[in-house]
Amino acid sequence: MVSALGLTGVLGGCGVGGGSSDVTLRLVAADYGDSAANSSEKYWADLVERYEAEHPDVKIDVSVHSWSDVDRKVREMVDAGDPPDLAQIGAYADYAAAGKLYKAGDLLSIPVQADFLSQLSTAGEVNSVQYGMPFASSTRVLFYNKELFAEAGITPPKTWEELAAGAEALKAEGVKYPYALPLGPEEAQAETMQWLLSGEGGYTDITGTYSIDSVQNVQTFTWLKDELVGKGLTGPVAPGKLDRAAAFAAFAAGDVGMLNGHPSLMGMAEKKGVKFGMVPTPGVDGESPSTLGVADWMMAFNQNGHRDQVGDFLDFVYSEENVLDFSREYNLLPVTNSASRAMAASDEDKDLKPFLDQLPASELYPVGNTSWAAVNAAVKKQIGKAVAPNGSPEGVLGGLQATATRAESAE
Template sequence: MQRRRFLGLTAAGAATAALAPALTACGSDGGSGSKTLRVVAADYGDKAANSSQKYWDSLARAFEAKNKGVKVEATVLSWTEVDKKVAEMVASGKAPDIAQIGAYADFAASGKLYSADQLLTIPTQADIIASIARAGEVARVQYGLPFVSSTRMLFYNKTHFAKAGITKAPESWDELQAAAKKLQAAGVKIPYGLPLGPEEAPAETLLWMLSGGGGYTDHDGTYTINSEDNVATFNWLRDELVGKGLTGSGDPARTNRQDVFDAFCNGQVGMLNGHPTLMKQAEAKGIKYGLAPLPGKAGKAKSTMGVADWIMAFKAGGHREEAGLFLDFVYSTKNVLNLTGQYDLLPVTSSASEKMQADSNKAHLKPFLEQLDNAVYYPVDKTSWAKVSKALKEKIGSVVAKSGDPASVLGEIQREADATELAGAGK
């Protein structure tokens, strides 16, 4: 889920000011002797009508009905601001009791979080898919609880493909470029949507790195941001896709994921990398789309990106027992499926995954589910990842500009990553 995120969310942003008072007294007790859990969560909706605020409010009321001594106050913020807001709250000594955001490791390393075994019952812990749960560990102790997961695939507009005479989805970079040129000639405004703006630049970056045989780290977990493969990938992207006008007239460095998703749903984009939730958005607008594996440098990419968003409980409020009760409730099969079913996300528990696999109404998610075993995740177990992700959001878009220098920019981010790692090791 790692940021970025599955959806670019704007609905919650407008509500932030109205919700601000709830963000200033996290962890306090409610009236009549009850304990109040303050929850800050990210929004998976793309408009007010399907905001995650409704999910959390409903979940809170159902939990309160079964746990009379505990109240839950949930504040939902857009993905563009929720990580920053939680970091600010923690820094000011007003950490929420529970946060559902994109990264956890820096909070865990500084001793601010409860571990999973301090919160969850054994059955709940055992139900979380092991391969995803391991990504929540720091020094072999799990602090980050996976909330939802997803993988990415290439989406393409079938109508545009037919009009442009493209008979199959591209499997290599050369085929991707050739398809984009045909789409451009057919009058498609954005042949390939390239969101390298601040909302979720690390995701598109990783997808391209993987397609070129690289990645953020090697098998030992060492950063390889400025590897030869990665530099070559962005040189090609700069010269052969962006440089030839195949990503539209906008600046990729200022283009957010939801911008591209919206354009795809409005029929303006030929191809883009997307996650399951885009299916529902596209169908709502009558877009006929196809799905394909990530194109690679010389053929289908060997892997795709997997995303898990995280939920964690802070020690500051002293509400370990109440937080544990609530999180057990969150991970019940019914509640997991309520959330994932609404937004076409993938569950992180075995029980919910099995039910989804058996549900004929969820057959459209199987291509994404089948990629989970081969997915590569952000290095969220590294305490440096939050700063590295921030640097990527600020700088990576510049590498595809006409005068962009991938080797220089990736080298700069690599040096920042190495310095952050070294500083953390010295603590």
């Protein structure tokens, strides 16, 4: 997701009347914009104005915070005993496990809850009960620089072997980052999972149990270390020091042959005049069977009550029109079936089609595990060492598995 520029603000409601029956709902939301011009404040201001016009006895106060601040802001409010009614942030499971959230089924009308994409609904569950309501989603594809590929005489890879051979050809042409491998602390968990999935592994096995040091995962990181990093095909910055934002900026500057990217990279590259293509992630023997899906979450805290008003407002938030408006404004994928169908059928959204096509087969982080926060933090800190010159993929992945096991037993 795009990290915003620390913009904060409060949108006051404009409800009429003022009797004791009036209800004010507080929503804390993340900013998906990259400037004041497209701050999420504008999206919410329009939506709230339309809602309040129809519901004069309900006022919605929205405060929008940058991605670097919003989760902490909500945590501070909860710790102070004053949670918002609604929070639209990155993770919900620890609040659900602590009994602080409404169940989605106690808030949403049946058609609205049933409209969520099934894998996103499932990812919003703790112990098979949905508490997290998906708000935005995206998938990853392999971006490549068409001009650099043409100069190197190569075509987009479908397998790891083709990716490595293409990176060799790009390096021979003097490309700074033949393949950009951002395993730095900003978003290492995403690049890591993308590679694990393409190697037919993942953070968890089919039962949902952590399997970070599985045979497949060790083989994947051994291949990365030996065939890409060890051969100097990942650029001048060590992968463990390369953040995703820096890798995206380098791609937009024309210095990267290929990298995994999400939809916001399209706009960055277009602004800089980089001609790029997008293909599904390469896998061991062909196109990767699944790709990384990412979702951000809406949740409703139960401390203040107002369940009916919260549910009615959320039904409005998740209308097809509002979901489409938000998705189009920020180059994100809709979280509902109705908006996904509308986007797939619309010429206006053809740029997002490669990502939309990936969504049904996407896999999400194990966000329903309250242990994921600790595992996620450890991956960001440690995974770069697995591909370092003296690094041990088996040792690093084994250490992460031990962290995961400890975090699970602490739940």
